[in-house]
Amino acid sequence: MSGWYRRNGGVLTLTLHIQPGAKRTDVAGLHGEALKIRLAAPPIEGRANEALLKFIAESFGVPLRQVELKQGGQSRHKVVAITGSTVEPESLLG
Template identity: 85%
Template sequence: MADWFRRNGEVVTLTLHIQPGAKRSEIAGLHGEALKIRLAAPPVEGRANEALLKFIAELFGVPVRQVELKQGGQSRHKVVAVSGSKIEPESVLKT
């Protein structure tokens, strides 16, 4: 059992470590008990958060409205909830 996500019915809660301002958006593996994601967006005016929600939505094959930032709006450490995805969280590590 991985520490970076929890499943509760239809909702998967992800613990993330974000590195904004990267060359491209990608999964960078695990960072302690969090999934590390590099984001191409700069950490300015919420743009990195918007880009993160879009990136997670694409990864999990759901509309952006089914991805919600739960914690960490101003932090690199974030908690995001994804609802209604059929994709297993473990499988995103293999992309």
């Protein structure tokens, strides 16, 4: 069990550290107790959050409606809940 995610029934909760405005969107590895994700989107008008949720949905093989930003809307530190994914979070670390 790692500190950056937890599974509770069908819901997977991720603790993320976001770096907006990067060259491309990808997983940068672990950052303390969080998974660091670089986003190509700028942190303007919710665009980074939108890009993040899309990236998470694609990475975990679920529709966008099954990914929810639980906290950290204005922060680099975010908590995201994913419903119904069978993807193991460790697989993102490649």
